[in-house]
Amino acid sequence: MDRDASRVETFSDGIFAVVVTVMAVELLQNGPARASGRELPDALVHAWPAYLAYVITFGIAGQIWLGHHNMWRYVVRVDQMLLVFNLLQLLFVATIPFTADMLADNLRGSPTEQRLTAALYFGTVLGESVSFNLSWWWARRRRLLHAELDPRLGRAIAWRLRLRPLLYLIAFAFVFVDPILSLVLYLVLIGLTLIRRPGDLPR
Amino acid sequence: MDRDASRVETFSDGIFAVVVTVMAVELLQNGPARASGRELPDALVHAWPAYLAYVITFGIAGQIWLGHHNMWRYVVRVDQMLLVFNLLQLLFVATIPFTADMLADNLRGSPTEQRLTAALYFGTVLGESVSFNLSWWWARRRRLLHAELDPRLGRAIAWRLRLRPLLYLIAFAFVFVDPILSLVLYLVLIGLTLIRRPGDLPR
Amino acid sequence: MDRDASRVETFSDGIFAVVVTVMAVELLQNGPARASGRELPDALVHAWPAYLAYVITFGIAGQIWLGHHNMWRYVVRVDQMLLVFNLLQLLFVATIPFTADMLADNLRGSPTEQRLTAALYFGTVLGESVSFNLSWWWARRRRLLHAELDPRLGRAIAWRLRLRPLLYLIAFAFVFVDPILSLVLYLVLIGLTLIRRPGDLPR
Amino acid sequence: MDRDASRVETFSDGIFAVVVTVMAVELLQNGPARASGRELPDALVHAWPAYLAYVITFGIAGQIWLGHHNMWRYVVRVDQMLLVFNLLQLLFVATIPFTADMLADNLRGSPTEQRLTAALYFGTVLGESVSFNLSWWWARRRRLLHAELDPRLGRAIAWRLRLRPLLYLIAFAFVFVDPILSLVLYLVLIGLTLIRRPGDLPR
Numbered sequence: 001m002d003r004d005a006s007r008v009e010t011f012s013d014g015i016f017a018v019v020v021t022v023m024a025v026e027l028l029q030n031g032p033a034r035a036s037g038r039e040l041p042d043a044l045v046h047a048w049p050a051y052l053a054y055v056i057t058f059g060i061a062g063q064i065w066l067g068h069h070n071m072w073r074y075v076v077r078v079d080q081m082l083l084v085f086n087l088l089q090l091l092f093v094a095t096i097p098f099t100a101d102m103l104a105d106n107l108r109g110s111p112t113e114q115r116l117t118a119a120l121y122f123g124t125v126l127g128e129s130v131s132f133n134l135s136w137w138w139a140r141r142r143r144l145l146h147a148e149l150d151p152r153l154g155r156a157i158a159w160r161l162r163l164r165p166l167l168y169l170i171a172f173a174f175v176f177v178d179p180i181l182s183l184v185l186y187l188v189l190i191g192l193t194l195i196r197r198p199g200d201l202p203r
Numbered sequence: 204m205d206r207d208a209s210r211v212e213t214f215s216d217g218i219f220a221v222v223v224t225v226m227a228v229e230l231l232q233n234g235p236a237r238a239s240g241r242e243l244p245d246a247l248v249h250a251w252p253a254y255l256a257y258v259i260t261f262g263i264a265g266q267i268w269l270g271h272h273n274m275w276r277y278v279v280r281v282d283q284m285l286l287v288f289n290l291l292q293l294l295f296v297a298t299i300p301f302t303a304d305m306l307a308d309n310l311r312g313s314p315t316e317q318r319l320t321a322a323l324y325f326g327t328v329l330g331e332s333v334s335f336n337l338s339w340w341w342a343r344r345r346r347l348l349h350a351e352l353d354p355r356l357g358r359a360i361a362w363r364l365r366l367r368p369l370l371y372l373i374a375f376a377f378v379f380v381d382p383i384l385s386l387v388l389y390l391v392l393i394g395l396t397l398i399r400r401p402g403d404l405p406r
Numbered sequence: 407m408d409r410d411a412s413r414v415e416t417f418s419d420g421i422f423a424v425v426v427t428v429m430a431v432e433l434l435q436n437g438p439a440r441a442s443g444r445e446l447p448d449a450l451v452h453a454w455p456a457y458l459a460y461v462i463t464f465g466i467a468g469q470i471w472l473g474h475h476n477m478w479r480y481v482v483r484v485d486q487m488l489l490v491f492n493l494l495q496l497l498f499v500a501t502i503p504f505t506a507d508m509l510a511d512n513l514r515g516s517p518t519e520q521r522l523t524a525a526l527y528f529g530t531v532l533g534e535s536v537s538f539n540l541s542w543w544w545a546r547r548r549r550l551l552h553a554e555l556d557p558r559l560g561r562a563i564a565w566r567l568r569l570r571p572l573l574y575l576i577a578f579a580f581v582f583v584d585p586i587l588s589l590v591l592y593l594v595l596i597g598l599t600l601i602r603r604p605g606d607l608p609r
Numbered sequence: 610m611d612r613d614a615s616r617v618e619t620f621s622d623g624i625f626a627v628v629v630t631v632m633a634v635e636l637l638q639n640g641p642a643r644a645s646g647r648e649l650p651d652a653l654v655h656a657w658p659a660y661l662a663y664v665i666t667f668g669i670a671g672q673i674w675l676g677h678h679n680m681w682r683y684v685v686r687v688d689q690m691l692l693v694f695n696l697l698q699l700l701f702v703a704t705i706p707f708t709a710d711m712l713a714d715n716l717r718g719s720p721t722e723q724r725l726t727a728a729l730y731f732g733t734v735l736g737e738s739v740s741f742n743l744s745w746w747w748a749r750r751r752r753l754l755h756a757e758l759d760p761r762l763g764r765a766i767a768w769r770l771r772l773r774p775l776l777y778l779i780a781f782a783f784v785f786v787d788p789i790l791s792l793v794l795y796l797v798l799i800g801l802t803l804i805r806r807p808g809d810l811p812r
Contacts (some may be wrong), residue, residue, distance in 0.1 A: 004271070004276070007212050007216065007272060007275075007276075008272075008614050009619065010212065010213055010216045010271075010619055011216040011219060011220060011268065013220075013616065013619045013623050014216050014217050014219070014221070014420075014423075014618040014621070014623050015219025015220045015223065015224055015622060016397055016620060017220070017420075017622075017623025017624045017627060018220060018221065018224040018228070018623070019224065019227075019624070020624065020629065020699070020700075020703065021226075021624055021627040021628065021703045022228050022231065024628075024703040024704050024706065024707055025627070025631050026231065027707045028631065028635065028710055029232075029635070029638075030232075030638070031707060032711075037680075038721050040715070040718070040721075040725060040726075041721070041725060044725070044729075051629045054704075055700075058703070062696045062700075065620065065696075066689070066692055066693075066696075069617075069620075069692070072616075073613070073616075077788050080269070080397070083269055083272070084269075084342050084397050084617070087261075087265045087268075089270075090223070091223075091258075091261050091265075094223065094224045094227040095230070096259075097227065097228070097231050098227055098230045098231045098234060102235075106243070109243070112243070112244070113243045114706075116243060116244060116247070117243075121246075138734050164272070184805060201746070207479070209476075210415050210475060210479075211475075213415065213416055213419045213424060214419040214422060214475075217419050217420050217422070217423025217424070217425075217623070217626075218422070218423045218426065218427055219423065219472065221423060221427040221431070222427065224428075225427075225431050225434065229434065229435070230436075234437070264473045283472070284602070286472055286475070287472075287600050290464075290468045290471075290472075294426075294461075294464050294468075296463070297426065297427045297430040298430050298433070298460075300430065300431070300434050301430055301434045301437060304434055305438075309446070310447070315446075315447070315451070315748075316446050319446060319447060319450070320446075323450075402540065410682070413618050413622065413636055413678060413681075413682075414678075415621045416618065416619055416624040417625060417674065417678075419627060420622050420623050420626025420627070421626045421629065421630055422623070424626060424627065424630040424634070425630065428630075428637065432637065432638070435638075436638070456811075474689070486675070489675055489678070490675075490803050493671045493674075493675075497629075497664075497667050497671075500629065500630045500633040500667070501633050502637070502639060502664075503633065503634070503637050504633055504636045504637045508641075512649070514742075515649070516647070518650070522649060522650060522653070523649075526653075541810050547728045555769075571610070606779070
């Protein structure tokens with residue numbers, strides 16, 4: 001009973017797998033192939049917000065999965081509260097396709113629509129980010145982590161996690177300047193988390 | 204071949220993952236973004252039963268997953284009958300999005316509609332709860348549990364599981380007073396199961 | 407690298423989980439709640455073929471999962487051919503919701519519709535059953551099974567697997583007498599496989 | 610913490626499971642059973658591109674899963690970059706149902722439609738194939754593989770992986786001759802990868 005976290009990972013992975021693929025299923029079911037009254041080349045070009053929504057969702061959810069993967073490999077025991085924080089994080093993760101799709105659909109809408117959908121999307125990633133912080137804070141406090149984990153590394157991860165909602169807030173604020181710029185900033189943020197020195201997965 | 208339960212957990216987790224995310228997919232495919240003839244802010248507000256259905260489904264299914272997780276970690280062997288009871292439980296779990304969605308849709312319907320959908324929802328969680336009780340009863344009787352499990356803890360879990368259908372019945376009965384009150388009671392029940400003394404996961 | 411089969415089980419379980427839940431998702435998306443022009447109680451009763459299709463699909467796919475679980479626990483090594491046979495079985499498993507739904511929808515159709523959908527459904531379970539037989543035959547022949555498995559048990563399982571397509575054929579033949587009777591026979595067949603002496607999971 | 614790859618496999622398997630089943634769900638939701646204004650036998654025959662799309666998707670995704678399974682069993686450690694390459698591969702895998710469906714739908718369309726959908730499909734499998742090559746190249750370079758893996762086997766696998774995009778390119782080029790021929794070539798390519806000397810899974 002010592003590697004308790006493995007079932008939590010299986011369950012979370014199932015949810016992540018549905019979240020990243022659901023936009024591709026959406027492409028299949030409501031995409032250009034179903035568009036009537038248009039020529040195919042035109043329909044394919046016209047569906048660009050759907051492709052964008054797919055890539056944003058995959059990028060964001062993939063990045064969260066990476067973070068989740070990196071954190072949970074240190075968790076050796078779970079308690080009820082940690083499971084609840086993890087469920088809360090997954091509740092927000094599962095709504096990302098919905099808010100990302102609305103964001104992409106309204107990039108060329110009125111300023112009200114742009115800001116409203118950007119605020120909704122920001123709310124989702126903020127909720128996810130806060131729950132993730134709570135998980136890590138709780139796991140450290142209740143000593144649920146691998147005994148070999150360097151406490152300095154634990155603190156460093158906590159700081160990096162705390163930084164994320166702030167960066168999301170800045171990316172969101174730019175929607176009042178330009179919604180495309182705001183989106184580009186989100187994607188740059190994802191890029192920054194991914195590109196590190198090679199092999200730099202905290203051990 | 205000694206930790207037989209792990210594949211049962213993988214299979215069950217796959218079903219739980221679909222169940223908790225399907226309402227979010229529903230939001231994406233039939234949600235406010237698809238509502239035509241309305242302004243976006245109006246459409247977003249108008250879709251409140253869909254958000255409610257998502258939160259209820261996630262809450263209920265998440266709580267059942269917690270219970271499933273807490274029970275199955277003691278199971279070291281499985282037999283045919285335990286697998287059948289588990290399949291029966293999952294059959295009811297998978298219908299929760301359907302009945303929760305109907306419940307939320309009819310909160311402002313006629314009294315007949317309110318009571319009918321509440322009865323359907325109650326039938327689902329009752330069926331789930333009874334099958335769960337059967338699983339635990341069978342696992343204890345056939346000695347499929349971890350040898351180190353304290354028999355008193357086994358009995359305590361059995362009593363807690365038996366209490367659940369009763370509490371669900373009470374929450375259901377309040378639909379004849381007020382359907383919103385009945386729903387609030389369900390959510391309070393979930394809250395009660397989640398909030399315990401920190402770290403109080405039976406070992 | 408000695409317990410090679412575990413990833414095959416994870417992949418197969420993902421497919422089984424989608425298959426058993428997809429009919430419940432179908433209930434949610436195209437079920438009575440979406441039926442327009444009818445009163446709710448009437449719509450709920452009118453949707454009986456959808457409930458039937460859900461229970462048949464869950465029953466059949468659940469039973470196949472049980473068989474898959476019982477077989478693969480003896481597999482310790484895999485080779486390319488066994489993986490291909492397993493993929494072939496899953497290809498048929500994934501079409502069960504489609505054919506079971508058509509079967510249930512056409513129970514009250516014309517004799518041609520009844521027989522055509524019954525033949526399609528029979529084709530699906532036959533294909534599944536034959537691929538399953540191939541898997542077991544191959545695993546035994548190539549000595550991919552647990553060394554402790556009693557050869558007599560291996561033969562007994564092979565015989566039980568060979569019997570299944572025959573029983574399916576009989577259940578199918580009854581569609582020419584009465585389609586409901588044919589369906590009842592399928593469900594009785596599932597029941598027979600499930601109910602054994604308690605704990606009688608071959609070890 | 611030594612068998613790091615197992616969570617990556619669980620997550621990838623969840624995505625593969627959705628990808629191979631989504632076309633069967635599509636059959637259920639938009640297939641012949643929903644076709645109105647046609648007799649059932651006629652509707653069933655008329656839906657042949659949907660069956661074809663299902664078999665192509667299952668075949669291609671199943672083959673990629675086999676390759677993924679065969680590669681990842683040698684991976685004992687993961688780093689950030691390998692996870693990113695794997696996510697990139699999965700991003701392309703998840704779009705296969707979408708492009709395969711369009712390909713099958715336009716087999717009898719105008720030459721422009723045939724070539725456009727063939728090019729899209731080719732783009733998907735090319736992207737998948739290139740990311741897969743990157744994964745294997747990185748895993749070898751950073752010594753993330755099992756120490757017992759024969760370096761000659763590692764090189765042989767790398768060569769086989771490099772060959773695949775080339776073969777896909779040839780199959781694609783034939784769309785300018787005949788789109789059906791191009792599709793047959795893809796299926797022959799899958800067949801070639803599957804049929805080897807029995808038991809010839811690199812150890």
